[in-house]
Structure formats: C-alpha cells, structure tokens
Amino acid sequence: MQLAKVIGTVVASQKHEALQGIKLLIVQPMTPDGKPKGRAVVAVDGTAMAGPGETVFVIGGREGALVLEKWFTPVDHGIVGIVDDILVAVKARKGRLPSRR
Amino acid sequence: MFLGKVIGNIVSTIKHKDFAGFKLMLVQPMQPDGSPWQDPLICIDIVGAGEGETVLYVDEGNSARQLLNLEPSGPVRPVIVGIVDEIQLSVSSSQ
Numbered sequence: 001m002q003l004a005k006v007i008g009t010v011v012a013s014q015k016h017e018a019l020q021g022i023k024l025l026i027v028q029p030m031t032p033d034g035k036p037k038g039r040a041v042v043a044v045d046g047t048a049m050a051g052p053g054e055t056v057f058v059i060g061g062r063e064g065a066l067v068l069e070k071w072f073t074p075v076d077h078g079i080v081g082i083v084d085d086i087l088v089a090v091k092a093r094k095g096r097l098p099s100r101r
Numbered sequence: 102m103f104l105g106k107v108i109g110n111i112v113s114t115i116k117h118k119d120f121a122g123f124k125l126m127l128v129q130p131m132q133p134d135g136s137p138w139q140d141p142l143i144c145i146d147i148v149g150a151g152e153g154e155t156v157l158y159v160d161e162g163n164s165a166r167q168l169l170n171l172e173p174s175g176p177v178r179p180v181i182v183g184i185v186d187e188i189q190l191s192v193s194s195s196q
Contacts, residue, residue, distance in 0.1 A: 001142060001143040001144070001178065001179055002140070002141075002142055002143065003111075003143065031140065031141070032108070032109060032127055032141055037140060046117040046176060047115050047116060047117060049115050057111065057113070057125075057143050059176050059177070059178060061162070061178065062162055063162050063176045063177065063178050064176070065176075066162075066174045066175065066176035067117055067176040071174050078176055080116060080117040080120060080176055081111075081113040081115065081116030081117060081120060081125075082113060082114070082115040082116065083111055083112070083113050084112040084113055084114055085111070085112035086109060086111055086112075086127070087109045087110050087111075087112070088108055088109035088127065089108070089109050089152035089153070090106065090107070090108040090109065090152050090153045
C-alpha cells in the first residue's frame with residue numbers, strides 16, 4: 001500500500017458492465033513528505049468518501065478490486081483509507097544493522 | 102518475506118471496513134545490510150512493531166488475508182509479521 005493524493009476524477013460512459021456505478025478517481029502516488037512520486041493512476045474508491053485534494057492510501061494489483069462489494073471487477077488500484085495524519089519518527093536513511101538485544 | 106524498517110505510522114479514521122482495528126505502519130524496505138531499497142510502503146502491523154525497528158513483512162495477498170482472517174476478499178497485502186533481532190550476513194549480496 002502506498003500514500004497518494006486524489007487529484008481528480010474520471011468520467012467514462014462506455015465501460016465494462018462490472019464498472020457501472022463505480023466512482024473513478026485519479027490518484028498521484030507520493031512520498032511520506034508529500035512529494036509526488038511516479039505516474040498518476042486511476043483508482044476505485046473503497047471508502048466511498050474520498051475526494052479531490054485528500055491524502056489517501058492505495059492498494060495496487062489484484063487487491064485493488066477487492067475494495068469493492070462486487071470484487072470480480074477489472075480494477076487494479078483501490079483506495080482503502082483516507083489519511084488523517086502521517087507521523088514519521090525515523091528518517092529513512094542508510095541505516096545500520098539492527099543492534100543485538 | 103522482506104526486510105524493512107518502521108519509519109512512522111499512519112492515522113486514518115475513514116477506511117475500508119476490513120481495516121478496522123489494525124495498526125498501519127510506514128515501512129522503508131531495506132537490504133540485509135540496512136540500506137534502503139525503493140520507496141516506503143504502508144503495512145498492517147499484527148506484531149506490535151514500533152518506530153525504528155527492523156521488521157519482516159509479507160507482501161502477498163493470500164498470506165495477508167489468512168493472517169488477518171479476511172478471506173476471501175480482504176483488500177490487504179503488506180503485513181508486518183515479525184520484529185528482527187539480528188541479521189547475520191555471511192556473504193555480501195553485491196558479489
């Protein structure tokens with residue numbers, strides 16, 4: 001799962017029947033400090049409450065479709081939660097081996 | 102399974118119903134020598150890992166669903182399954 005920002009919506013009238021009535025959002029994957037990373041993708045909304053401007057977390061691959069009630073659906077990214085807060089306590093730098101405890 | 106370092110956590114109120122009650126940690130994947138590998142990801146934590154700890158996580162849907170009792174349709178994949186005490190490297194992976 002990765003962090004992403006909802007940057008828009010997609011409207012498609014002609015689509016696979018399994019996608020009827022499903023909200024499609026454009027999400028831009030981002031790093032924990034808020035910088036965009038990689039290309040934007042279209043995701044379905046498993047929270048039913050995500051909207052443009054919100055920070056969310058997204059699951060990709062087969063699990064993307066599982067956010068939906070009817071999960072036998074051609075979907076590869078799904079929004080699973082809306083982020084309230086990101087608490088980064090440890091800097092992701094080159095670390096050392098874990099110390100013996 | 103992969104090695105990673107817990108670098109933070111995520112607070113989320115509105116989330117998919119299958120995520121209720123689970124802790125979400127931000128994990129930086131790492132090489133056995135401790136150097137970061139690719140980008141941080143969000144993992145569900147079932148072992149009580151804390152920030153700064155080296156952990157073992159799975160990134161596979163069926164394993165995750167079995168671990169969290171979310172079969173057959175939980176939208177989960179990365180799950181922290183262990184806290185690493187020690188890594189012994191005999192041979193460098195870069196050779």
